[in-house]
Amino acid sequence: MADLVIHALGVGGGSLAISQLPGLKGDYKADLDFIRDWKPALVITTTTRGELVDVGAETLGADIQESGARWLHLPIADYGVPDDEFLAAWPRASADALRALKGRGRVLIHCKGGCGRSGMLALRLMVESGEDAVDALLHLRKVRPCAVETDPQLRWAVTGVAQKAE
Template identity: 35%
Template sequence: MTQPLDTDNPDEGSVRARVAIPGGGNVVMAGFPGLDSGIDGRAYIDPARMELTLHRISAMGAEVCLLLPEPGELPEGALQQGYDALVHAGIDAILLPIRDYAAPDAAFLGRWQVLRQRLHAMLNRGGTFAITCQYGAGRSGLVTALVLIERGMPADQAIAHVRRAFPEAVESDVQIAWLHARSPLGADRFPMRDAPS
């Protein structure tokens, strides 16, 4: 079942939602681990918030975490710090940048063609992976909806499914249009694992 989280609770870290994938597995959507801003509005990495977010992602069973931010949108060194912290926590970190509010580009799609096999296999055995962008809504929601589309769900249903978990997910018209262009994928789909009888 898709599980919204209490995002107003500071004890939640940057985890936004756990999205149940029909047919098996879960995707955890999160903001970049530890990203916060001071009273002056400047972004920084809060080590305690990072640790809490990584602990929650790990406790939810995530084996892999996709890092979607571009390096320039985070505080200097933050992307490497997050990558290293994920690896230290035993989570396979994969850099897969998408420009904020944009649709994935050709570089993303090239890497996705290889990576998606692994992710769908993980879901089919009931596994969990995490996706982080800057806030955990737009790009994280976009890629989660893409996974649902690849498993045979129409784009409108995929977006609605993700938004039930986190209403701010999939933030731009460009992202919505891109998802509609991916659906239906026909032979490109990854069928869901048969439900146990």
């Protein structure tokens, strides 16, 4: 049985969700099966390669793609905000996610604990889909109270401006 919990909410006609890193609690295969059963159109991984390796999830991208979903690896340091490489990739990633949501698809974003980085990207997508930032944050935190952990993450999510932690 999977230990993974998918925290989902309706956004743009589809379902946007955040979760922890598959395999974090030790059963990568069960977590992967749980994700496959949820049938996301797109999975966005924000963990670093090292974090994936640490829990035995280094094949996550290939495993997700074998199930028919798209996979994007957009790593962000834990408790961090997007760097220049991420910012260059975000416009296309965002467009893909918003297109999936508008088509009534499912988008899953995960980080290590399913709070900060994944919450930051979920909130950004909610704002980009036209939701008011304050209402979106309140809605997101009803589903996942720990979503968006730092002030710099909140700033990026609502403005798109990445600043280093203070």
